[in-house]
Amino acid sequence: MMIISGNIKTGLPASRSRLRTSVFCLVASSLLLLSLSACNDKVKPTEVLEEKPMLFPDYAGVTIPVTIAPLNFKVKEDYTAIDAIIEGRNTEVIHIQDAKEICIPVDQWMKMLSDSKDDSLRITVSIKQHDKWKQYAPFSIYVNSTPVDYGLVYRLIAPGYEVYSKMGIYQRNLSNFDQSPIIENTLIPGSCVNCHSFRQSDSNDMSFHIRGGKGGTVLISNGKMNLLNTKTDKTISNFVYPFWHPSGNYVAYSVNNTHQVFHEVKGKRVEVGDAASDVVVYDIKNNQAISCSLLMQDSIFETFPSFSPDGRTLYFCSAKHKKMPSEFNEVRYNLCCISFNPDNGTFGNRIDTLFNATALQKSVTFPRPSPDGKYIMFTLVDYGNFSIWHKEADLYLLDLKTGTTRRIDEVNSDDTESYHSWSSNSRWFVFSSRRIDGLYTRPFIAYLDENGKVGKPFLLPQKDTEYYDRLLFSVNIPEFVSTKVNVDIPELEKLLETQAKKVTFKE
Numbered sequence: 265m266m267i268i269s270g271n272i273k274t275g276l277p278a279s280r281s282r283l284r285t286s287v288f289c290l291v292a293s294s295l296l297l298l299s300l301s302a303c304n305d306k307v308k309p310t311e312v313l314e315e316k317p318m319l320f321p322d323y324a325g326v327t328i329p330v331t332i333a334p335l336n337f338k339v340k341e342d343y344t345a346i347d348a349i350i351e352g353r354n355t356e357v358i359h360i361q362d363a364k365e366i367c368i369p370v371d372q373w374m375k376m377l378s379d380s381k382d383d384s385l386r387i388t389v390s391i392k393q394h395d396k397w398k399q400y401a402p403f404s405i406y407v408n409s410t411p412v413d414y415g416l417v418y419r420l421i422a423p424g425y426e427v428y429s430k431m432g433i434y435q436r437n438l439s440n441f442d443q444s445p446i447i448e449n450t451l452i453p454g455s456c457v458n459c460h461s462f463r464q465s466d467s468n469d470m471s472f473h474i475r476g477g478k479g480g481t482v483l484i485s486n487g488k489m490n491l492l493n494t495k496t497d498k499t500i501s502n503f504v505y506p507f508w509h510p511s512g513n514y515v516a517y518s519v520n521n522t523h524q525v526f527h528e529v530k531g532k533r534v535e536v537g538d539a540a541s542d543v544v545v546y547d548i549k550n551n552q553a554i555s556c557s558l559l560m561q562d563s564i565f566e567t568f569p570s571f572s573p574d575g576r577t578l579y580f581c582s583a584k585h586k587k588m589p590s591e592f593n594e595v596r597y598n599l600c601c602i603s604f605n606p607d608n609g610t611f612g613n614r615i616d617t618l619f620n621a622t623a624l625q626k627s628v629t630f631p632r633p634s635p636d637g638k639y640i641m642f643t644l645v646d647y648g649n650f651s652i653w654h655k656e657a658d659l660y661l662l663d664l665k666t667g668t669t670r671r672i673d674e675v676n677s678d679d680t681e682s683y684h685s686w687s688s689n690s691r692w693f694v695f696s697s698r699r700i701d702g703l704y705t706r707p708f709i710a711y712l713d714e715n716g717k718v719g720k721p722f723l724l725p726q727k728d729t730e731y732y733d734r735l736l737f738s739v740n741i742p743e744f745v746s747t748k749v750n751v752d753i754p755e756l757e758k759l760l761e762t763q764a765k766k767v768t769f770k771e
Contacts, residue, residue, distance in 0.1 A: 305361075306359075307347050307361075307390045307392075307397040307399065308397060309390055309397040309398060309399035310396045310397060310398070311396070311397075311399070312399045313398065313399065313400050314401055315401060316400055316401050316402075316403045317339045317389045317391075317400040317403070318339065318340040318341070319337045319338070319339060319340065319389075320337065320338055320339075320340050320729065321335070321337060321722065321723035321725070321729075321732075322722075322723075323337055323405060323722055324387075324403035324405075325404060325406075325720050326405055326406070326720045326721070326722040327405075327406045327408055327710075327711040327719030327720065328377075328405060328406070328407060328408065328711075328722060329408055329410060329411050329412035329438075329692060329709075329711075330377045330378060330381050330407055330408065330409050330411055331374075331377075331411045331438065331439050332377070332412060332439065332725065333370065333373075333437075333439055333440050333441055333725050334367070334368035334369070334370055334373040334725060335368070335405065335722065335725045336365060336366055336367045336368060336725060336726065336727060336728075337365065337366050337729060338364065338365040338366065338729045339389060339391055341391060342393070343391035343392055344363065344392050344393065344395075345361060345362070345363055345392035346361070346362055346363070346364070346365065346366060346389065346390070346391050347359075347361045347389070347390040347391070347392075348360050348361075348366045348387060348388065348389050348390075349387070349388045350368070350376070350385055350386075351385065351386040351387075351388075352376040352377075352379055352380040352383075352385050353379050353380040353383050356375075356379055356380075358372050364729075365729040365730075366389075367727065367728075367729075370440055370441075374439070377407050380407045381408075381409040382407065382408065382409045383406075383407060384404040384405065384406050384407070385404060385406075386402050386404055387402060387403055387404070387405065388400070388402045389403075408691075408711055408719075410689065410711070411689075412438055412692045412709070412744070413438070413465055413687050413688055413692075413744040413745060413746050414437065414438065414745060414746055414747050414748065415435050415436050415437050415438050415744070415745050415748065416435065416436045416707065416724070416743065416744060416745070417433060417434070417446065417462070417467075417742070417743045417744075417749060418433070418434060418436070418739045418740060418741055418742045418743070419432070419433050419457070419460065419739075419740040419741050420432060420434055420735075420737040420738070420740070421738055423703055423704060423705075423737075423738050430448070430449065430450065431448070431456065431457060431737075432446070432447060432448030432450075432457060433446045433447050433448075433457055433460050433472060434446060435745065435748065435749050436724070437748075441725075441726065441727040446460075446749050446751050447474075447751055447756070449474075451753070451756070451757065451760075452474060452476055452477070452478050452479060452760065454476055454477070455474055455475060455476030455477070455478070455479055456473075456474070456475040456476060457472060457474055457475075458473050458741075459471070459472055459473045459504065459506055459741070460472040460741060460743060461506040461507060461508060461515070461743070463508035463509075463512050464508065464573075464635060464688060465635075465687070465688040465743075465744045465745050465746045466745075466746060466747075467746065467747045467748065467749040467750070468484070468486070468487060469484065469485055469486070469508060469512050470482075470749065470751070471483050471484070471506045471508070473502070473503070474760070478760045478761075479491075479760065479764075480492050480493050480494065480502075480764035481494050481502065481503050482756065482759075483548070484751070485512060485548050486512070489751075489752065489755060489756065489759060490759075490765055491759045491760065491762065491764045491765060492551075492764055492765050492766075492767055493764035493765065493766045493767060494546075494553070494767045495767075496767060496768065496769040497769065498769040498771075499519045499542065499553060499769060500519050500520070500521050500540050500541070501519045501520055501521055502519070503517035503518075503544075503553075504518045504519060504520045504522075504567075505518045505567065505568050505569070507569050507570040507571055508571070509545075509571050509575050509606060510571060510573055510574070510575045511575055511606055512548075513547070513548055513549060513606065514545050514546060514547055514571075514606065514609070515545070515546045515548065516543065516544070516545050516546075516569035516570065516571060516578060516580075517544055517545075517546060517569065518541055518542070518543055518544075518566070518567040518568060518580075519542050519544060520538045520540070520541040520567060521538060521539045521540040521541065522536060522539075522541075535589070535592055535648065535650070535653060536648075536650035536653065537588055537589065537592050537595060537648050537649070538565055538567065538649070539588045540562075540585075541565045541566055541567045542555065542559060542560040542561075542566050543559040543560075543567065543569045543578070543580050544559070544560075544769075545569075545578070545609065547609055550770075551765065551767055551768060552767065552769065552770040553767055553768070553769045553770065554609050554770045555611075555769075556602075556611040558602060558611065558613075558614075559580070559602065559611070562585065563584065563585050564582055564583065564584065564585060565581075565582065565585060565595065565597070565649075566580050566582050567580065567581050567597070567649055568580060568581045568629060568631060568649065570631050570632060570633060571604070571633075572633055572637065573633060573634075573636065573637045575604070575606045576603060576604055576605070576606065577601050577603060577604060578601060578602050578611070579599065579600070579601045579618070579631045579633065579640065580600055580601070580602075580631070581597040581598070581599060581600070581628050581631065582597060582598050582600040582615070582617075583595050583596055583597040583598070583627070583649075584596075592647070592648060593646075593647045593648070594647065595627065595647055595648050595649070596621060596622045596626065596647055596648075597621060597622075597627045597628045597629060597648075597649055598617050598618075598619060598620050598621050598622055598628060599617070599618045599619040599631050599640070599642060599662070600615050600616060600617050600618065601615070601616050602615050602616070618640070618662065618667075619662055619669055621644065625646070626644050626645065627645050627646065627647050627648055627649065628642050628643070628644060629642065629643045629644075629645060629649040629650070629651045630642055630643045630651065630682070630683055632684055632685060632686060633664075633686075634686050634690040635686055635687075635688055635689070635690045636689075636690040637664065638663065638664060638665065638690070638716075639661050639662060639663060639664060639690075639712075639716070640661075640664060641659060641660070641661055641662075641672075641684055641686070641693065642659075642660055642662065643657050643659060643660070643681065643682055643683075643684070644657070644659075644660050644671075645657045651680065651682045651683075652680060652696075652705065653680075655678075655679055655680055655698075655702075657680045657681055658671055658672070658676040658681055659671070659672045659675060659676060659681045659684060659695060660672060661716070663716065672718055674710070674718040674719065674720065674721075675695065675708070675710050675720075675721045677697060677699035678699070679697065679698045679699045679702055680696075680699075680705070681695055681696070681697050681699075682695070682696045682697070682705065683695065683696045683741050683742065684696070684742075685742060685743045685744055686744070687744045688746055690712070691711060691712060691713070692710070692711055692744075693709070693710055694708065694710075694724075694743075695707070695708055695710070695721075695742070696708075696739065696740065696741075696742060700723075700732065704732075704735070704737070704738045705738040705739055705740060706723060706724070706732060706739055707723070707724040707739050707742040708721040708722065708723055708724070709724065724739075
C-alpha cells in the first residue's frame, strides 16, 4: 500500500484540497497499520512441538559476527504461512509473518545484533498448515562481538569442465546483501578470470589471472596496476596459485603443468592433477621470479605456496613425482616449509615436513596460515591436490605451537570441504562446501575462539532464501577483504591492449 502526501491537484480550493489530502492520508495510514497488525498478530498454536524446526539454511545454534547480514530462512516443510519471533537482549523483539520465508529488515537486525553482543538471540518459529498453527521449540543464535571483515570476494563459475561460459570475480558486503562485479570475463570474450588473491585481506594489493588470447597476470600493488607475462625460459608455465608476502614486496606462485581426466566410475566426474609443478616467488620491485633448486626439483611436485605472517617461512605442498595420468591416485602431498629472507629474497638450504600425510595414505592441499601465526588450516584428501572433486575432502587444523593436528569435526560434512581463508583478525574463517547438493560449492563461515574451539558454521546469508536453489554457479575461492575492492575497468581495458610486461627469472 502506498501512502501519498503533499498537495493533490483536484481543481478544488486549496483548503478543501488540503482537507481531502489529509483525510486520504489518514485513511491510508490506518489501513496500513491494520494490514501490518493483521499480518503480525501473535499466533495461537494448536500444536506445540518439542523439536526444533528444520531450517534452510540451517541457522539453529550457529555463532555469528555482530556485523553479519540478516539470516533469512524458511522451514523445510509445506505451509501456507510462517511466523517468527526473534528476541534479543533488553526484551527487544522482531516479529515477522509471511507466506513463504522469514526476511528480517537489515536495520532492525543490525540494531538487535549490536544490542545483543556476546549474548544469544532466541527465535520461535511457527508454521500454518490446514488453517492451524504449529509452533516449534525455540532455537538460539549466538552473537559474537568479534567483527568479521568488510566482505568476501569469490568467483562465480559454472561447475563445468571445458567451456567457461560466463564467469567473473565478485565481491559481497557481509553486513548487507550487496554484491557487485570486480571483473567479468565478458570484458574479453572466451577468457577465464581466476586465482584472485589479496595481501592479508588488504583490497589495495591484489593479484588475479586473465587466461585467453589477451591477458596475463594482473598485479595491483600500492594502487598501481600492471599486466605481466609470467612465462620465463626457466619455468614450466605462467604463474598459477598465488599468495602474498605480508610486506607486499613479494607474491609466491606455483607454476604447474596441469591436466584433467574423466572418470568412468559412478559418483566421480573429473580428476585434475599436475604432470609437473614448482614454486617461485615474484619480486615485485625488480620484476623477477626467484626460486631455488629445492623448490624446482624434477623428482618432486611442489605447489600451493603460502607465507607465514612474519614473512620468514614459505609453506607449500610437496609430493614425489608420479607418472601422470596413469598413477594419479598414488600422488600424495605432505605439508612442508622452507625459510625465506625477505631482506634479500633468498631461501634456506633445507626443507622441513610439518605434516606427513603420506604416512596416513592421505594428501594435503591449500595450506593457509592464520594471520596471528597460531595455526595452519589445510584440506586433506585421499590423493592428489585438486580437492574440489573429492567427496572425502575435510578441513584440518595444525597447531604450530604444539605441532598437533586435528580434523575440524565441527565444520566437516559427508561431502566436499575445500578452499578456505582466514579473516584478518584470525577469529573467522570461510570455506567452500558441497554439502547442500553435492554439485555446487557454497560458502560457509565459522568462528574459532582463542582456545581453538570452533563454532557451528553458517551458510553465507542471502536476501532470498531460494537464492542458492536458483544459482547455477559455484561460489569459488572465497577470500575475506577488509575494504571494498576497486579495480579500474577502463584502465584495465587499456592495459589489455598493450603488451604484457615480461617477467625475468633470477638465477
